[in-house]
Amino acid sequence: MSPRMSEKELLSKIAELPREISPARDPWSGIAAAIENSPARAGSAKLATNWWLRAAAASVVLAFTAGLVLKSPFGENTLSTEVLVSSEPESTTLETVEFENSNMPGLLSTVDAEYLAAFREFISVEDSHNSLAPQTIEKIELGWADLRVTEEALAVALEQNPGDLFLNERMLELRARQLGFLKQLVSLDRNNRRLTI
Amino acid sequence: MASWEAKTSDHDDESGLVERAVSGDRLAFEKLYRLHRNRIYGLVWRLCGGDGALAEDLLQESFIRAWQKLDSFRGDSKFGTWLHKLSANVALSDRRSRIRRLEREVVLDGAAERGATGEKDVYAGDRMDLEKAISRLPERARTVLVLYDIEGYSHAEIAEISGMAVGSSKAQLHRARNLVREELDK
Numbered sequence: 001m002s003p004r005m006s007e008k009e010l011l012s013k014i015a016e017l018p019r020e021i022s023p024a025r026d027p028w029s030g031i032a033a034a035i036e037n038s039p040a041r042a043g044s045a046k047l048a049t050n051w052w053l054r055a056a057a058a059s060v061v062l063a064f065t066a067g068l069v070l071k072s073p074f075g076e077n078t079l080s081t082e083v084l085v086s087s088e089p090e091s092t093t094l095e096t097v098e099f100e101n102s103n104m105p106g107l108l109s110t111v112d113a114e115y116l117a118a119f120r121e122f123i124s125v126e127d128s129h130n131s132l133a134p135q136t137i138e139k140i141e142l143g144w145a146d147l148r149v150t151e152e153a154l155a156v157a158l159e160q161n162p163g164d165l166f167l168n169e170r171m172l173e174l175r176a177r178q179l180g181f182l183k184q185l186v187s188l189d190r191n192n193r194r195l196t197i
Numbered sequence: 198m199a200s201w202e203a204k205t206s207d208h209d210d211e212s213g214l215v216e217r218a219v220s221g222d223r224l225a226f227e228k229l230y231r232l233h234r235n236r237i238y239g240l241v242w243r244l245c246g247g248d249g250a251l252a253e254d255l256l257q258e259s260f261i262r263a264w265q266k267l268d269s270f271r272g273d274s275k276f277g278t279w280l281h282k283l284s285a286n287v288a289l290s291d292r293r294s295r296i297r298r299l300e301r302e303v304v305l306d307g308a309a310e311r312g313a314t315g316e317k318d319v320y321a322g323d324r325m326d327l328e329k330a331i332s333r334l335p336e337r338a339r340t341v342l343v344l345y346d347i348e349g350y351s352h353a354e355i356a357e358i359s360g361m362a363v364g365s366s367k368a369q370l371h372r373a374r375n376l377v378r379e380e381l382d383k
Contacts, residue, residue, distance in 0.1 A: 005382060025253055035226070
């Protein structure tokens with residue numbers, strides 16, 4: 001049986017509904033109390049947003065520095081780099097990936113694109129870091145300044161010598177580790193979200 | 198004097214309030230709350246099926262979340278639009294809200310509960326039956342009808358907020374409208 005009221009009539013009635021309704025109780029006091037307890041959040045928002053990037057970067061700083069010291073710029077014809085492939089935060093596994101040197105700059109741009117895509121995906125999820133201890137965050141942030149210097153220096157060097165095997169090799173390592181770390185962060189974020197729903 | 202008034206007016210406009218709130222000014226944030234409270238309450242009240250106590254909780258939660266996420270407001274849209282979407286997300290992802298909605302689909306005697314919630318003005322006159330019919334809709338159908346027909350969201354936006362496919366959103370809207378019309382015919 002079809003309804004007697006036409007859809008047009010219904011939509012007309014719906015259009016008359018008020019968009020604004022007054023609550024019986026004003027919950028501002030509860031809001032004020034809650035935001036009073038998180039006074040620094042809005043003011044230090046940029047810092048909070050950026051720390052994941054710092055975390056990702058910090059994960060590569062030691063390995064990257066070691067790579068700069070230990071690896072010869074004139075080495076083998078293939079590059080072996082360790083890529084973090086596990087999506088489980090607690091159990092990181094390492095996998096060796098072989099790259100051909102001849103196509104290194106192209107490969108690097110592909111890896112860069114993948115890294116940026118993963119980073120964008122990560123940016124779209126938020127707030128899982130709320131539960132991390134301040135000292136953990138602090139530890140992660142400590143490595144950031146060193147990493148930025150290294151990463152920026154490498155980027156400048158690569159811009160001047162895009163075909164340089166050694167520089168490409170280092171950047172590939174950097175990106176691979178960043179990518180692996182981001183995957184873990186995304187996984188951690190999703191797990192946290194599942195737990196909070 | 199005129200320049201002072203102009204300055205004050207600039208400061209009190211919404212973007213000025215948002216800017217001040219982002220820098221940690223709670224007074225500015227309270228003004229934003231006062232500006233948008235009833236609009237957001239209307240949204241979450243309908244999304245949670247007309248449960249006043251729950252809607253007040255959701256209203257509170259929405260503004261707390263907004264304060265926490267102010268840094269992510271980029272100014273691409275109006276603050277009210279951003280806040281509205283955030284509040285819809287809060288209401289749709291709230292566990293209590295989901296449970297209550299499911300319960301209400303089984304227990305349809307909502308009149309007594311609503312009588313105690315304080316929204317008597319909403320239920321005054323001709324609107325009463327329509328609000329009641331909307332509140333009795335199944336969860337997904339009500340979500341789509343409230344967001345599309347009342348709040349003016351597109352199906353793509355509803356899909357993004359609710360996690361359902363665009364096609365499902367269209368189907369749910371069709372279903373919701375039919376159910377409401379049938380309810381109003383009784």
